[in-house]
Amino acid sequence: MTPIELQGQAAKSASRVLAVASTGLKNAALEAIAQALLAHTDDILAANAQDMAAVKASGMSVSLQDRLALNEGRIRGMAEGARQVAALPDPIGAVTRESVRPNGLRIARRRVPLGVIGIIYEARPNVTVDAAALCLKSGNAVILRGGKEAFHSNQALTEIMRAALADAGLPADSVALVQDTTRASSTELMNLTEYLDVLIPRGGRGLIRAVAANASVPVIRTGEGVCHTYVDRAADLEMACRIVQNAKCSRPSVCNAMECLLVDSAVAGEFLPMMVPYLDEYHVELRCDERGKAILGDRAVAATEEDWDTEYGDYILAVRVVDGVQEAIDFCNLHGTGHSEAIVTDSYSAAQKFLDEVDAAAVYVNASTRFTDGGEFGLGAEIGISTQKMHARGPMGLEELTSSKFVVYGDGQIR
Amino acid sequence: MTPIELQGQAAKSASRVLAVASTGLKNAALEAIAQALLAHTDDILAANAQDMAAVKASGMSVSLQDRLALNEGRIRGMAEGARQVAALPDPIGAVTRESVRPNGLRIARRRVPLGVIGIIYEARPNVTVDAAALCLKSGNAVILRGGKEAFHSNQALTEIMRAALADAGLPADSVALVQDTTRASSTELMNLTEYLDVLIPRGGRGLIRAVAANASVPVIRTGEGVCHTYVDRAADLEMACRIVQNAKCSRPSVCNAMECLLVDSAVAGEFLPMMVPYLDEYHVELRCDERGKAILGDRAVAATEEDWDTEYGDYILAVRVVDGVQEAIDFCNLHGTGHSEAIVTDSYSAAQKFLDEVDAAAVYVNASTRFTDGGEFGLGAEIGISTQKMHARGPMGLEELTSSKFVVYGDGQIR
Numbered sequence: 001m002t003p004i005e006l007q008g009q010a011a012k013s014a015s016r017v018l019a020v021a022s023t024g025l026k027n028a029a030l031e032a033i034a035q036a037l038l039a040h041t042d043d044i045l046a047a048n049a050q051d052m053a054a055v056k057a058s059g060m061s062v063s064l065q066d067r068l069a070l071n072e073g074r075i076r077g078m079a080e081g082a083r084q085v086a087a088l089p090d091p092i093g094a095v096t097r098e099s100v101r102p103n104g105l106r107i108a109r110r111r112v113p114l115g116v117i118g119i120i121y122e123a124r125p126n127v128t129v130d131a132a133a134l135c136l137k138s139g140n141a142v143i144l145r146g147g148k149e150a151f152h153s154n155q156a157l158t159e160i161m162r163a164a165l166a167d168a169g170l171p172a173d174s175v176a177l178v179q180d181t182t183r184a185s186s187t188e189l190m191n192l193t194e195y196l197d198v199l200i201p202r203g204g205r206g207l208i209r210a211v212a213a214n215a216s217v218p219v220i221r222t223g224e225g226v227c228h229t230y231v232d233r234a235a236d237l238e239m240a241c242r243i244v245q246n247a248k249c250s251r252p253s254v255c256n257a258m259e260c261l262l263v264d265s266a267v268a269g270e271f272l273p274m275m276v277p278y279l280d281e282y283h284v285e286l287r288c289d290e291r292g293k294a295i296l297g298d299r300a301v302a303a304t305e306e307d308w309d310t311e312y313g314d315y316i317l318a319v320r321v322v323d324g325v326q327e328a329i330d331f332c333n334l335h336g337t338g339h340s341e342a343i344v345t346d347s348y349s350a351a352q353k354f355l356d357e358v359d360a361a362a363v364y365v366n367a368s369t370r371f372t373d374g375g376e377f378g379l380g381a382e383i384g385i386s387t388q389k390m391h392a393r394g395p396m397g398l399e400e401l402t403s404s405k406f407v408v409y410g411d412g413q414i415r
Numbered sequence: 416m417t418p419i420e421l422q423g424q425a426a427k428s429a430s431r432v433l434a435v436a437s438t439g440l441k442n443a444a445l446e447a448i449a450q451a452l453l454a455h456t457d458d459i460l461a462a463n464a465q466d467m468a469a470v471k472a473s474g475m476s477v478s479l480q481d482r483l484a485l486n487e488g489r490i491r492g493m494a495e496g497a498r499q500v501a502a503l504p505d506p507i508g509a510v511t512r513e514s515v516r517p518n519g520l521r522i523a524r525r526r527v528p529l530g531v532i533g534i535i536y537e538a539r540p541n542v543t544v545d546a547a548a549l550c551l552k553s554g555n556a557v558i559l560r561g562g563k564e565a566f567h568s569n570q571a572l573t574e575i576m577r578a579a580l581a582d583a584g585l586p587a588d589s590v591a592l593v594q595d596t597t598r599a600s601s602t603e604l605m606n607l608t609e610y611l612d613v614l615i616p617r618g619g620r621g622l623i624r625a626v627a628a629n630a631s632v633p634v635i636r637t638g639e640g641v642c643h644t645y646v647d648r649a650a651d652l653e654m655a656c657r658i659v660q661n662a663k664c665s666r667p668s669v670c671n672a673m674e675c676l677l678v679d680s681a682v683a684g685e686f687l688p689m690m691v692p693y694l695d696e697y698h699v700e701l702r703c704d705e706r707g708k709a710i711l712g713d714r715a716v717a718a719t720e721e722d723w724d725t726e727y728g729d730y731i732l733a734v735r736v737v738d739g740v741q742e743a744i745d746f747c748n749l750h751g752t753g754h755s756e757a758i759v760t761d762s763y764s765a766a767q768k769f770l771d772e773v774d775a776a777a778v779y780v781n782a783s784t785r786f787t788d789g790g791e792f793g794l795g796a797e798i799g800i801s802t803q804k805m806h807a808r809g810p811m812g813l814e815e816l817t818s819s820k821f822v823v824y825g826d827g828q829i830r
Contacts, residue, residue, distance in 0.1 A: 016772065016774070019771075019772075020771050020772060099793050101792075105782060105791075109809075114804050115804060193627075198805055212608075213608075216628050216629075218634075218803065218805045220805075247829075333431070355822050356434075356435050359434070361821060362821040362822075364823040365823070365824055366825040367520060367825025367827070367828040368829045368830055371823065377516075378514050378522070388633065389529050390529070390805065393819050393821075394524075394820070403808050405775065405776060405777065405808060406777040406778070406787075406808075407778055408779040408786065411781055411782075412657065412781055413781075413786065414657055414662075414783045414785070415661060415783055415786055
């Protein structure tokens with residue numbers, strides 16, 4: 001067996017123990033992890049320094065370096081995150097449907113863990129602890145495959161968590177880190193059907209698409225966000241300015257940020273000039289269709305076809321003038337990634353139509369798309385935002401890391 | 416675009432209409448389909464006669480011919496099936512979670528259709544109507560890819576349904592039949608990610624495994640069943656005999672039939688000889704491990720390693736003696752397909768342990784595995800029995816053909 005197959009086998013075996021571990025034991029393990037992270041802060045920082053030295057030498061961009069860097073505050077944040085997950089309700093064991101059939105069979109559908117979850121992610125080492133904590137609390141074993149830039153940091157974090165798990169009385173193999181950070185290990189995970197129940201890629205669009213296209217293991221696609229805001233003729237235009245500014249500028253790098261503004265032609269002449277100062281504050285580049293550019297003149301550049309399908313992740317906004325809510329809906333459904341879409345309107349019928357007909361994980365009336373987030377939605381924590389329709393859609397909390405089984409109590413029934 | 420891409424595009428467009436169609440309209444369309452099937456019985460029988468002539472000439476086995484053959488009674492059954500689906504509750508639109516956040520955002524999770532469902536299936540033409548009815552009621556468009564043996568029958572059924580849909584005011588493209596029945600069309604469907612939201616293979620193990628391994632479209636695996644029954648030392652042995660007979664013999668070709676009997680070594684010497692007459696009635700071949708064969712002598716043949724992983728679908732039973740419930744659980748988890756597993760026992764602790772630790776869609780105490788079925792579980796109808804953990808597990812009814820979206824009502828919230 002390959003090293004990854006051995007990790008898979010060990011994780012599967014650990015998952016059998018985790019599946020029936022009590023809430024108290026899982027919470028104690030999370031607390032042990034939190035304490036161990038704090039106690040080993042120096043070791044983690046030393047490992048992180050190795051990673052940082054390598055990426056500085058390789059000339060990685062400062063913003064990527066910042067995502068990789070750890071300090072005492074960030075380690076405290078990881079420990080705090082593990083404790084927050086411990087404080088969440090345990091999703092496992094709940095009966096979500098139960099009936100007694102005419103023949104006397106009692107049939108209950110019980111929530112159970114998925115089993116073994118694989119996570120392929122990029123440079124942020126905090127994902128290592130966040131993801132492990134959420135998987136543990138939901139009774140799943142996890143195989144982590146982080147990026148090579150963060151390898152030493154991830155390795156230190158994983159070893160600390162494994163030791164803490166063993167101390168708490170759960171299998172160390174509940175959490176494993178893939179040691180090979182070449183493309184070969186991702187490919188192997190994508191086809192590890194014997195041991196992996198699901199694979200969640202977290203990172204850029206290229207990573208996610210490659211995993212979804214090539215994996216034999218079931219995949220949950222997360223975090224691709226070409227999000228629209230549509231400003232309807234019946235909008236409160238002042239409110240629309242604030243929402244557009246927030247959706248575009250509050251954190252442009254994240255997946256729930258707006259990439260494309262749609263404006264009803266009935267109000268475009270009034271709204272677009274009104275909106276410009278809000279975006280000037282952040283020096284947002286505007287890429288407009290012809291009608292938009294006719295209104296905004298030199299403030300905008302001409303959009304190309306490619307702009308309508310681009311997730312900028314930056315202070316750039318595509319702008320398009322549309323003739324009413326139907327055209328806005330059709331445009332969202334054609335060019336959106338099924339993440340988050342918003343309408344700003346005071347028209348009851350336009351709002352209902354948009355909510356009903358736009359096909360996305362989250363659809364908003366009169367609010368910023370930036371709220372699509374596990375914490376903001378009240379799920380407590382999230383492992384990602386699913387943009388697919390199967391299994392889970394939108395922010396994924398602990399319940400979305402579970403499956404179910406039917407438990408049937410008989411007294412000799414035959415069919 | 417290829418013919419299948421054109422069908423995909425048309426189905427996606429139809430799915431937008433279906434997603435917001437009222438329950439009344441969908442039910443009226445199902446009733447129109449039922450009436451049209453009855454009114455066109457002669458056309459369906461004529462098409463079926465073409466298929467039957469071809470398979471008779473090709474020397475297809477009589478049991479497969481029987482699966483393909485239609486008559487007035489079977490057509491009435493299809494029409495009745497469509498009416499039964501109409502009578503089921505509409506899963507679409509229900510709010511499954513709702514909260515008002517501290518900032519005043521009202522967030523509701525609403526049940527919505529998956530979109531466009533692809534179904535690849537083998538020779539039984541009744542699947543054409545069953546699957547279409549379930550997809551329609553759950554607001555999904557469906558692209559059907561049946562086997563070549565049933566092509567004329569499927570074509571006649573599909574044309575009748577499409578005309579009935581149009582008469583009822585829904586898009587004819589809500590239901591489509593792939594015209595190419597070569598392997599190329601299956602391969603194309605497996606990669607039709609732009610239009611298909613999910614692909615459900617229904618048929619033999621080879622088909623299901625090939626689709627799961629090769630599809631880029633999300634797949635729901637259904638109907639692979641290597642099911643076990645474990646007779647514990649604390650079993651009522653008379654009850655165990657009846658359950659074993661029923662699980663093996665009542666319909667051995669289906670996926671919830673038992674393939675392997677596990678017997679506790681503490682009672683094997685008493686139970687196995689007691690059970691033989693129940694299986695003699697059906698001339699069941701027994702393939703035993705060494706300990707079982709020592710008890711059953713010439714009534715059994717020696718099992719090979721392959722037997723422990725074989726879905727016979729026939730009057731053949733693998734038999735193995737195990738040392739207690741833990742070994743039984745481990746054996747089920749290693750060799751089962753995650754479909755249905757049963758324990759026969761009067762031991763509370765053995766029963767609980769088996770229910771907790773066996774990892775399968777349905778786990779039984781003191782009942783036949785043959786009950787794993789949408790109708791028997793009270794779901795009304797089923798599109799298949801999922802043996803995977805993601806999205807749906809066990810019998811899949813209308814709810815399992817849905818996804819969700821978060822609908823968020825704001826009054827200007829920004830983050």
